[in-house]
Amino acid sequence: MNLSCGNVVARQHGAMEYSEPPVDIDRVRRYRLARIHEQLRLRDYAGILLFDPINCRYACDATNMQVWCAHYETRCVFIATQGPLVLFDYGNYPHLAEGIPTIDEYRVHSSFYFFTAGNRTQEKAENFAAQITDLIKQHGGGNSRLAIDRLSYTGCQPLLNRGIVIHDGQEIMELARAIKSAEELVLMQCAIDVCEIGIGKMRAALEPGITENALWANLHEANISLGGEWIETRLLSSGPRTYPWFRECSMRVIARGEMVSFDTDLIGPYGYCADMSRSWVCGDKPSAEQRRIYALAYEQIQHNKSVIKPGMTFREVSEAAWKIPAEFADDKYGSIIHGVGLADEYPSIKHLSDYAEKGYDGMIAENMTLCVESYIGSEKSGEGVKLEEQVLVTKEGVRQLTRYPMEMDWL
Missing domain, CATH: 3.40.350.10 (Creatinase/prolidase N-terminal domain)
Structure with missing residues (x-):
């Protein structure tokens, strides 16, 4: 299935314009x-x-x-x-x-x-x-x-x-x-494409002295100018505000060498959600501790993507999920996987340690679209890494929909 919406994207002066729907x-x-x-x-x-x-x-x-x-x-x-x-x-x-x-x-x-x-x-x-x-x-x-x-x-x-x-x-x-049609997947990919253009603008703007709000504004500007609708949260933080997680962006000035982590929660063209997370270091090479927690977050994402198969129960996914080291368990993200469509949606799959209190059962099905989450926060450095990928459940496992690169040279 071709999920690209490039056949309806007009390029003008280096920008992309979603002026006509790519599907019926x-x-x-x-x-x-x-x-x-x-x-x-x-x-x-x-x-x-x-x-x-x-x-x-x-x-x-x-x-x-x-x-x-x-x-x-x-x-x-x-x-x-x-x-x-x-x-x-x-x-x-x-x-x-x-x-x-x-x-x-x-x-x-x-x-x-x-x-x-x-x-x-x-x-x-x-x-x-x-x-x-x-x-x-x-x-x-x-x-x-x-x-x-x-x-x-x-x-x-x-x-x-x-x-x-x-x-x-x-x-x-x-x-x-929860179950997407082929046409819905094309529209969702358009939202992801717009989101990743905005992320690229954020990356280009990230330098010492910029505020968190000014950095985040690049994502909003790209989304609105390319036909998107709104952003549900403002989850971007820097340096010591990245640990623990869940601070929204502020007028804090970002300094050289600090971690910057964010979660897009973007409602893009045609009303579909692009929900992905990335973490960067501002204007410098990462420290050994920044590399260490990034590698663990990346490992969690990769492992949990690999276990998803249609026909699995939510509990089976929780049981097969990456085991969070005790050092990071208290500050883990609230779920390991959640659904996504016009916004965050069913299901919400919890960590095995939280399953008795917060979990519920159901079944992974083909053509669900899911977000695979990780947050690894370091008490030692006082910083945290937030990563998230959006995927489609197929007969074989998952196909990744988000494509903005991770920091592979940190691993």
Whole structure:
């Protein structure tokens, strides 16, 4: 399978421009909606109500201020298992849904969050619940079981009062999103390509005296200018801020010889995620300790990629994973592998030492896309290395999707 999107990339003045989709977008839309319908039928639900902007994007591909709408219950999608897909949008902007074949009906959402509804919140919530109940009665065949990915008490209670039985919709969506079509993989590769252009710009800008924020801005600029959408985190740190992990970038000035580690979490063109991590040393050769922890992180990544096979249970993957030396165990990354699609997604495979408390089981399947993670932090040097690769599960094992080079001369 050719995952390249180079056939639709125009090169102008040394830049890349993603101006036209490299695949039939309507085919992607129909595949994704069919995946949702399949999961709904398996659980005998009348339909699903989606408020999470990522789930809405997956279901119908119509977008409207996705980050802003993540704050408020102002936009949603209703999907009947045996019936229409109805988009309840923020405001009356039907042009935003034009030409999308999976959207059967466009409505203006009766927004009931307090910011917009104030003391009319209950009235607005009742109005919305009445519409959803009516759709379920029309298309549910007497089934009143509704999956919802997330909804406040204000929105749920009027539905319950009308006899709607609410179930977890996030399970539906995570399982639907887990298996990628061939066309989705092409779109994901476009996001990775853009991400790696941004990483290249970061590398070129990395020199003593630059701030963490200024370095990170290179990734944002490349993503937006090449058709990407947003970045979910700001996980870049330098020197002593790389240990322990999980500090977002700051105005700290990066000094010569310091480790710089980052995790992209980038939502690129067509809404797909490029989630990869790299670690560098600023303007100098790495020290012996920097080399040592980098080599261990690299070894962990390579080993854990090699054990992934379709048909393995998550526990079997945990059991076969690289054994973290005791020296680094307390500061290990929270998972060894997680899924990726329009964002981080199912599954999240935990370390064997954490499995009893945090793990859950499931099965690795062909055409899952996964991120293989490593963090090795050194108490001795006070620095840490973060590495991560994005891979596709194939019949034989995995095929790596991310291509930005590691620091092979450090090994």
